[in-house]
Amino acid sequence: MIAEEVLKKIKPGAKVKVYEGKTPFTGLVIARKHGAEAGGTFTVRTIVAGVGVEKVYPVHSPAIIKVEVVSSPRNVHRSKLYFVRKISGTRIRQKLGTSL
Numbered sequence: 001m002i003a004e005e006v007l008k009k010i011k012p013g014a015k016v017k018v019y020e021g022k023t024p025f026t027g028l029v030i031a032r033k034h035g036a037e038a039g040g041t042f043t044v045r046t047i048v049a050g051v052g053v054e055k056v057y058p059v060h061s062p063a064i065i066k067v068e069v070v071s072s073p074r075n076v077h078r079s080k081l082y083f084v085r086k087i088s089g090t091r092i093r094q095k096l097g098t099s100l
Contacts, residue, residue: 002059002067010042012081013073013096018044018057019065025055026070028092030081045084052085 002010010016010029017024027046034040040059045052057064076096084092 001062002064004036006067006069007036007059009069009072010067011073011076012079013076015070016044017068017070018055019067020057020061020063021065024068027053027055028081028084028096030054030084032079047089 010032012029012032014029015027016029017026025044025046027044029042030045031043032040033042036059038060041056042059043054043056045054047053073096081096084096087095
């Protein structure tokens with residue numbers, strides 16, 4: 001389970017580390033859906049070997065060991081950052097102030 005104080009910090013534009021096994025999945029939160037209710041999820045995106053990888057995590061999943069918020073979003077004006085899929089890493093840093 002994810003702690004309530006960490007759950008409040010998981011917002012679109014935040015960079016997070018999600019521990020669900022031996023190696024953490026580090027990436028940018030591009031969407032948060034349905035809040036803290038039973039079906040709530042958040043989507044994390046990163047680039048692995050030049051290919052974009054997205055994982056959708058349920059908020060109440062017992063498989064998630066821990067979630068660390070590496071950096072908080074600075075200046076995000078949208079709730080869903082799906083446009084990140086089409087732009088480069090340099091452009092993402094310019095727009096959001098974080099790296100992918």
